[in-house]
Amino acid sequence: MSISSDQVTYIAHLARLRTDEEKSAYFAGHLSRIMDLVEQMNRIDTDHIEPMAHPQDGALRLRDDEVTAENRREDYQAIAPAADQGLYLVPRVIE
Amino acid sequence: MHDYTITEHAEALRRGDYSSVELTRHHLDRVDAGEALNAFVTVTAEQALEQAAEADRNIRNGDAGPLSGIPMAHKDIFCTRGVLTTCGSRMLSNFVSPYDATVVTRLRDAGMVSLGKTNMDEFAMGSSNETSYYGPVKNPWSPDRVPGGSSGGSAAAVAARLAPLATATDTGGSIRQPAAMCGITGIKPSYGRVSRYGMIAFASSLDQGGVLTRSAEDAALVLQAMSGFDARDSTSLDLPVPDYGAGLGDDIAGKTIGLPKEFFGDGVEPAVAETVQAAIRELEALGARTVEVELPNSEVGIPCYYVLAPAEASSNLSRFDGVRYGHRAAEYDDLLDMYSRSRAEGFGEEVQRRIMIGTYVLSSGYYDAYYIKAQKLRRLIADDFTRAFEKCDIIAGPTAPGTAFPIGAKNDDPVAMYLNDIFTNSVNLAGLPGISVNAGFDADGLPIGLQLIGRYLDEATVLNVAHRFQLATDWHRRAPGGYA
């Protein structure tokens, strides 16, 4: 299973990881080898097997509808890269 | 005094042989002396001494539990309020957590003293502790070699007697494999036993907190305090935690030990195979019966794991975007550029590789072929264990196929690195409890781990068999030269 540089560039964009030609080519080699390993899954027939998403077949526990969180904005924004007037700041989003 | 078990420390503290402050200071000195191991990212000496002084007061007032005043260290994956919590990543190299993980709170409530935060593979992705932003950890048994990973700092710290115990996490072997490579004891409980709240997620359906100690007896004590229901984790089990100490010393005569033939194949180094066989003979001498079992789908455990874990990771790590905390690139053109630069700068190569694999296997057109396929295999692997446990009480085998390898040896080949997890990650896929105990050494004096795997929620049997093995042998008491 070969993954091309272009595919890496696309995946890296989806994952918001900056890349360039050199980096994409480098990762393409590794990812192809890993996908070769992954392809070994096909040795085993899994028709009619139910996918398993959780290690235990439990049900979701439900919480009472109560407000339990206090306002800790100052603590949380003390570690923010950029915050002003209680807002987190990001480069201008163009709609 | 650093060679004592937790129980021995607790008795000495109660008798007044030494105080928690003295014990803490002693370990802090050892942390300083052992700095070359690079086992710690952050040492919180001042805070530790305050906590120790408080423990001493409680001990004097007769208000102390079995863990009061015992020093320990936390893997830097557990959030600690007011203390840097890096997860071994540049991304969180400036992250002072505003809250405590449940595990941190519980051990603190038990009176334990935290010496600091231990080094680890970045976001727990690695089997050698070489992916850390803070540099590789050295194996106390041989400084040119890796300690295993991802809990490499915790394992090295415990092996080198810098701390009597350290917390750790295990997604595919990250507690058991470094325990094996560092010659100590490491238990990963059943999925759901230990709260994941505040434990920075790698792969949510596989991650489980546990502990690295020098004996099964110590592991039982600490696990007891860590375990139990937490309403803040939807996957936490709302079940009573059995008394792990109660049956620890029970006779294991009549117990049936399953030996999966897949765990004793060609891929295992001869010294590892021989040592593990000898350990099994030891268990037989203690009255246990052995029976061959089959885990026919374990051959695809690695590919299955390397689809599911990266898939979950790719999503779990999306929150690291440079907006609310963590690393933000110094310069960028626009929002997209800010995201891409911050993440490419903040994450190391292995983390980026896994995010890309995970993104790929979830992407449109590949989801069924990879992700769903892997989830189906996960069920087959879990069913294999269920069938095997119809014939036995516990499963035994090697923890890792080889002993600690030289630093840098596998850096250019991620696939070779992934194969280290071959005997451990299927246990995570099935959510079962597993322990690694030291079972001997190879010709170079490197430790070899025996892995014991239990039925779901049956940590007690795992601890019982490990403890009986340690009563009959002294491998777990061996200390690396220079750290005795």
Add this chain to the structure above:
Amino acid sequence: MEWETVIGLEVHVQLQTKSKIFSGASTAYGAEPNTQACDVSIALPGVLPVMNREAARLAVKFGLAIGAEINQTSVFARKNYFYPDLPKGYQISQYEIPVVGRGELEIDAGDGPKIIGITRAHLEEDAGKSLHENFDGFTGIDLNRAGTPLLEIVSEPDMRSAAEAVAYLRQLHALVRYLGISDGNMQEGSFRSDANVSIRPKGEQKLGTRAELKNINSFRFVEKAIRFEVERQIDILEDGGEIVQETRLYDADRDETRSMRSKEEAHDYRYFPDPDLPPLVLDDAFVAAVRDSLPELPHDRRHRFIDTLGLAPADAAQLTVEKSLADYFEAVVGATSAEPRIACNWVLGELGAALNQADIPVEDSRVDSAALAGLLDRIADNTISGKIAKDVFAAMWEGEGDADAVIAARGLKQITDSGAIESIVDGVLAECADQVRQYRDGNEKVIGFLVGQIMKQTQGKANPKQVNEILRRKLAP
């Protein structure tokens, strides 16, 4: 060519819970930015979601009200994309298996009842808000809303006109408010709709290429946006062009829709089951308890009002838009001897006007149902006339006490003593000889004037029916 419009609607309803869907942060509207953004809301490393039972209960309540199948096992998935108002980098949303399956809603756009299919309704969390005011070239992010529970209700493409789409939205809006699952406040974003609009030649079965209209958050805009979009599509097709499948934004200022090119980038959301959340399993007892808590549905109640209380269909419909109003009405009917039809006139008339004027909900009415019933009793037993009753109501509204107290204090008791009325009538007839003559000459309309004179003399207290009888008897030749 004759074209047929095809519309399907996706509505995001904010569920009325105190806390967020996966955390204990408050959902109250209007707080200072990020003061209701807890550790889970801002997605600190290591935090985990824990599901709010009430959100599940409200979703099931909606499902039962539209006669839908309830999926007793449903699954939360992660929808992965990067956006600053989405702190985890994924939205938790039900994808493959939603909690509410297929149901239906009856609407009436003026040409009789029509059934609209509802494909599904699923639970999900809301995102935060981006504030684009100028922060030195930055956008500000407020995560107070992040994690607020939403129910996304997806209809079948069953609507054939903008009017039907609006009727559907109005009906749905009334229903979620009636059920108490949402406040439906559109200004605050509690009820947001997107429309999928396409056209096809009349008679054609295949659906045309659709445009998704975003940002249409009032009933009026929905209608205008759809009308504009339909015209736009017809123009394109009639010019031999092709419709592009895209998202379009409605611009209310210009009354047009325009393409959102910035969002055209290919999306790959990489949905997968959220490993932090086991399946949502609702047992029979849970569903049964919600079923028991279900009020009589507006549709059923409307029909009961028509069939057993004899109300006009339009009045019944108006009363059942709001559960509280229907409840008030029924409480009045239960407490008064007046006809339900009279009670209805009062609730929709005087009371409705007063509530409107004061801009308060019926729950806060200054005249409660018992008081209004008391007033209607006084009309029914002829203590006062309907006309006087309006003054009494006004006084009651101003806090002057109940009907009896106002009537007594103001001396408004109706004169029903025939002897007394006869002597007043005699007096008036004597004074108005001209009018009496005109009447007898065949100008019957003049009787209105005479009645007016009598009422004037009695300050409106004479029983109008008796006045009429006596007057006609005395005027008879």
